[in-house]
Amino acid sequence: MRSRRPLTLATVVVAALSLPMSGAHADISNDRFYANQTPYGDPGTSVVAPPAGYELFFVQNVGRHGARSLTGPGTEKRALAVWKGARRKNALTTRGTKFDDQLRAFQRAEKKLGYGNLSTVGKDEWRSIGRRTASTYQGFFTAVGLRGEKIAAQTSPVYRTKQSANYFRRGLQSVVPSIPSPSRKVNKDLLIPEGSTKAGRAATAKVLRRSSVKAAARTVLLRLYKKSYVNRLSNPVGKALDVYQLYSTAPGLAKDTRVTFADYVPVSAAKHLAEATDARTFYRFGPGVKGQTSSYRGARPVLKDFFGALDARIAGGSTAAVFRLAHGEVTMPFAALIKAPRSQKQASRAFSYGSNPWRGFVAGRLAGNLEWTAFRNASGEVLVTMRYNEQPVQFNASCTPSALNPYFYRVSQLKSCLG
Structure with missing residues (x-):
């Protein structure tokens, strides 16, 4: 049953119609050049308000585990x-x-x-993301608890992703104690071999x-x-x-x-x-060699799971959120697959900072994440918007946004331009 409770977005609402990921607020800092081992930091959190009459009814993401020790000696x-x-x-x-x-x-x-296990910083990263996520969508998660709906969590088989899911849950529940504990399962598609x-x-x-x-x-x-x-x-x-x-x-x-x-x-x-x-x-x-797809096509099952979870919710499913905790080897190809900001350019010659905007500290940063939220109106029409490391971004240029707001897209359009 659909809720008509008003959604409180307890964050800054973005007024601008363009928010490039190259902005310092979105990127945190690259001044010490840690590449894809850059800690997540505190990017702040921003959202774009939905068009009038649309209410949040589904949240899902995929994120890299938090900061960790070396995976071996x-x-x-x-x-x-x-x-x-x-x-x-x-x-x-x-x-x-x-x-x-x-x-x-x-x-x-x-x-x-x-x-290979989470450090104290890594634990704090996902606990803080959970806290900010719950604060951002507090009204929604409170209503989920009251309606008895479900939250799902997926991890890879690797322990640090399970740790990350646990600390994310703690962050969520520190803000909304009534939020249901996520039912967690291992998804082997969240381990992607190099391509x-x-x-x-x-x-x-x-x-x-x-x-x-x-x-x-x-x-x-x-x-x-x-x-x-x-x-x-x-x-x-x-x-x-x-x-x-x-x-x-x-x-x-x-x-x-x-x-x-x-x-x-x-x-x-x-x-x-x-x-x-x-x-x-x-x-x-990442995006890889121009004209080739092997470096990122392993993320296709993850994209399929995004659409499958969204379709299930639209059809009346009781799972109101799906949180996936994985690896940089998932977030990087997923970003390249959907051509997220700074992950859309392939290389026609050897990669360099001067010729390509892709950076590991953006696409592969520790605890980096991509989130889709879905909104629905009284007529059942659904719009989806995306955040990248907790900042609103538009889908790639091949995706046509809704006339109501350039940050929101119809599901059929996303299936066409991302599929």
Whole structure:
């Protein structure tokens, strides 16, 4: 039975008709170049008010898990092996002598959490998103509880997504205690294998050979090791990227350890190593090579599930919200599949920051999320709007918005332009 309760949107209502994702408010900050390991931060939350006569009746999303420790010790073992080799040859710099102790302190924090599990920051990220979501749609979720309707949660089989779902639930219930606890199930479609092609891998290799990336790698290694040792290292870019991965993971563990690795990765070098990291991710899970779809087509079952859940609700189903907690390997291809802002441009030549707007810190950021909300009027007509990292965005240019508001779309139109 449809509710005619008024919807309270307890947030700022966006008045502008255009909100590009390149805006600083939407993007948070990229000033330290952490690529897709950038913590979610606090983007604030905004919504666009629905056209007159339309009331919220369904919410769904897909999001990446929160900040975590490294998924395994491989990066640390490789970095430590290089360091031990330098120590044996008396080739450590004064700064480099501290690396071993810092790495081991970092590992202690990770082992306490468990490799691949949420950090304190990661738990806070999804608890805060839950709190803001419940505050934004408080009237709706209160009515859901009163009507005895259901909330559904989906996770991948991986524990950190289950943790994220749990902390999201806590955030929701901290604002609306009467909201029903989500019934959670594992959805294996929320694990998507990488989809790089021969052309994408060749382009990635080309990026790794760029003089700017090589120079950045050398800058990092010379902070740790003497020049004579660095000159003899094989694959110096790969070895520097291991240090960069520690550096980019550390912000997500800021409440669990004071180790940052920032002494070894100046911002000037981080920019180029982030570009190399983003290039690899772009071809594996992003828009990818021009004319090819393998990098993102694995997200099609997720899009199908979005439409299936929406159709079920329109048909009278009692599930009022579906929350999917997954991985960057899902949010990135899903964004590319639907051509979300800054995920619509494929690469006709090797990816670079100068030639393509795609960024891992937007499309793949920790706890990043895409949300669809559906509104219905008394005649049963349905309109859908989207938020990306809690900011209103329009669907891609091939989708024709409703004449009532350029941020709202008919379901038939979305099935046509996104299908």
